[in-house]
Amino acid sequence: MSVPVIIRRARWVVGAAVAVGLFFAYLLMSRAVGMNSDGASNAIQAWDMLHGNVLLSGWTVTDVSFYTNELLLFALVETVYGYHDDTTHAVAALVFTLLVLVVAAAAKGRATGREAAVKVAVAVAIVAVPALGFAAVTQLTSPDHTGTAIPLLLIWLLVERAADRRWLPYAVAALLAWAQIADPLVMYIGVLPLLAVSAWRLLRNRTDRRTDIALLIAGPASIVLAQIALFAIRLGGGFGAHAAEAKLSTFSDLGHHLWLAARVMSVNFGAYFPDREGPAGAAMAAIHLLGLLATLAAVAIAAARTLRAPSDRMVELLTVGILVNLGAFVVSALPTDLLSARQVVAILPLGAVLVARIFGPPLAAAGHKITAALAVLLMLLAGELIAHATFQGVRGHAVDVAQWLDDRGLSYGIGEYWNANNVTVLTGGRVQVAPVVAGPPIASYRWESKEDWYDPAKHDARFLVVDTRNPSTRTEATARSQFGDPVERHEFDGAVVLVYAHNLLRGLPAYCVPETAPTPAACPDHGLVLF
Structure with a gap:
């Protein structure tokens, strides 16, 4: 050679x-x-x-x-x-x-x-x-x-x-x-x-x-x-x-x-x-x-x-x-x-x-x-x-939320955007959290989401993950007004989980960006985005 x-x-x-x-x-x-x-x-x-x-x-x-x-x-x-x-x-x-x-x-x-x-x-x-x-x-x-x-x-x-x-x-x-x-x-x-x-x-x-x-x-x-x-x-x-x-x-x-x-x-x-x-x-x-x-x-x-x-x-x-x-x-x-x-x-x-x-x-x-x-x-x-x-970073946001939901067997729910798809992946899909906007009203979010996630005939969402990192947030108050009082409330670092006895997807409106609609299925078609 x-x-x-x-x-x-x-x-x-x-x-x-x-x-x-x-x-x-x-x-x-x-x-x-x-x-x-x-x-x-x-x-x-x-x-x-x-x-x-x-x-x-x-x-x-x-x-x-x-x-x-x-x-x-x-x-x-x-x-x-x-x-x-x-x-x-x-x-x-x-x-x-x-x-x-x-x-x-x-x-x-x-x-x-x-x-x-x-x-x-x-x-x-x-x-x-x-x-x-x-x-x-x-x-x-x-x-x-x-x-x-x-x-x-x-x-x-x-x-x-x-x-x-x-x-x-x-x-x-x-x-x-x-x-x-x-x-x-x-x-x-x-x-x-x-x-x-x-x-x-x-x-x-x-x-x-x-x-x-x-x-x-x-x-x-x-x-x-x-x-x-x-x-x-x-x-x-x-x-x-x-x-x-x-x-x-x-x-x-x-x-x-x-x-x-x-x-x-x-x-x-x-x-x-x-x-x-x-x-x-x-x-x-x-x-x-x-x-x-x-x-x-x-x-x-x-x-x-x-x-x-x-x-x-x-x-x-x-x-x-x-x-x-x-x-x-x-x-x-x-x-x-x-x-x-x-x-x-x-x-x-x-x-x-x-x-x-x-x-x-x-x-x-x-x-x-x-x-x-x-x-x-x-x-x-x-x-x-x-x-x-080699820097030892702090534990990522919502890791404790994901672990608690997984341990409790709570497998489907909704959450504000920064407390939704990340929780799903953190649990390897065992817990799925569909993203919503805080509102009022709290609504499904047509952004990095799939339409059938919000179908109450397919899914039974029993919890809401609220982001509390913003001191001025009123999401929990909105949730109580819209869904009623939860049967359980658990507080975490930067988040609160509200657990309900009924399906939160029933009657959930949709934020289609920028339009709103009664349901995700009623959102206007995307059509073709030219530029």
């Missing part, structure tokens, strides 16, 4: 070992953060798909289906690992591990030798260590756009590697459509950048124009294909989806949104200082802040270069994607608090690749001192990741 072959195989072994180590570190971090109802909803959907309901008939998802992306990973994990309280953590770890690997591949590009190593090191240093706190909640508890960058970066790699192939536009249109079915955000951070970059390159390039023309056609074609696929799913009785809210903020809110954008970006990049404790935590936040600042600098440099003359298509696609995502965040009415970090979480992996592409070559040419500095940085980040992975 030749020396080059031995070196290549050794690299594969080391890479595989690193990937496995990252997976288990993320798994431990996800467990420390706990599970929420968003991730649990996806686990239940995938389990339903594995048991024959491939199109998710009767289901209403959110404005993001995750159908062709994360739900497939959930189904894979459940096939191998099962359906239980650790399922969502395993999928979150798998998604983030795949994200880091794809970021590394996109950062490397066609580079070899020291330049390839430096590019990969820079990108991994930025993306691979989520901070405990808001960052881990955003990136390691449920899909929520975190994994959307995986298919997007793979598509950009395909565009880079196969720019001269005749089949490229067909593949790009099909793959972008596949990604849009899972997450409409791809239309904004994927299709729009493809159109803008291709149009600009076509305008400035007077010789080789075939690829740009083909990609200009592939972008809109992907939107049409995605809508046809979603229409076919609805026509076949599959899941319904809500339309994403497309509302612009007022001019007076722009300043607040800019400040919130800065804060959520610092959250995603691990540079949010309030999430850190002690001098060591502040020092690591400062290191992560360098990654955020480098991303902003890379965007500025790449934009200036692109305006002068098109060069690296990958760099241009990343730059426009970041600017579109950040700009949409600022001008929309969606941002509310730090949990809005999920709306711009894709900027983290896109930015990591962009920084590696812009600063990697000059850093590699700077000599061994820079390489040594990067090695030290990676060692610090590895230590931080180990510290995060």
